Amino acid sequence: MAQAPKFSARLFHYQVATASSKSPASTRHIALHPSTQPDTCTRKGWAQNNMVTTAAASNKPFVALARSLPPRLQTFFARYPPSPPPAPAHAASSSSPAERTTATDTNKKATTAAQQQKQPLPATKKTLYQNDRPNPFEAWKNPKTGKWQNPVYSYRRQAELVKMAREYGVEELLPPTRKGTEFRLARRVTYGLRVKGTGVGQKIKGHKFERVADEKMEKKRDAVEGMYDMVAEWKRIGAYRWKKFPK
Structure with a gap:
């Protein structure tokens, strides 16, 4: 199946103006359908159409990502769209003279399309x-x-x-x-943490029972470990002469 030619705005307006001066309705009907007319776009028009098509194809993943966001984020990005990243140095440089003087139109079109793909997207207009x-x-x-x-x-x-x-x-x-x-x-x-005493090597004052808790636990641990020795000493001395009662 033959591919339909592209739309040409200049040819379309010319055909509409020509068809308006003719009486047959069939001619006017044919002229109002630009998809059936041959394409006579200039090289500049072809490059513009190719640039729009390339930009639309490259923006498809971003459009899909934007649609997947919640409505609240979509509203925010619609009001305050993010700024594009800075353009690389090699993208801003113009083409060399050898590229501008290619032999055939095909090479010129290919070079123009490659340059347009390398160029960054234009900055979005501020809302x-x-x-x-x-x-x-x-x-x-x-x-x-x-x-x-x-x-x-x-x-x-x-x-x-x-x-x-x-x-x-x-x-x-x-x-x-x-x-x-x-x-x-x-x-x-x-x-760091803005709470006093939580840094490395810092201590907090705390309550009195918190300050002496470690010392008390150490004394209790020593007493439990020396319990067998104390029982043996109590048996040796006897209950009558035992004086080491707890306070």
Whole structure:
């Protein structure tokens, strides 16, 4: 079966304009179906179509991942989409003169497609929420009034979002927050446990019975171990002359 040609916007508008001046309805009907017309796209149009197709194919796993997230995370990422990673150095460099002067059109198309696949995805346009508050997890100072405004998401809601994102493996896509795992681990390494006496080589005062408990247990252990010797001594001295009664 022959493959249907691609859609050409320029040819489509031209055929619609031509068909509007003709009276037969069959001609107008045929002109309004661009899939039945031959493709006369230019090299630039072919490259644009190929770029869109490649981007759509590469974004399929990300779309499937986004649909698997809970609605709360989907709403958050729709308002505050994560920024794309920085572009590598080799991707930003232009093609060499030898590549621009290839012999045939086929080689030119293949070179153009390869260059477009190497190029990183363009930066996403900021949403209205991002324009108002770049980081919804941090306080923001109004430049006009000079007053500080609370974060859009409270610490409790931040912790809930971080917990859900950690379960689905997308915590790295969230903005920096004090409730994140990385921040908490760094703080624990810097300060350790903030409870006095719980560090290495530290002791707490405690109650008096807690402070002398070890000493008392040591005395009881020594008394139990020397019980046989004390019984033998009591038999040797006798009950009448025995003076080592407990207090």
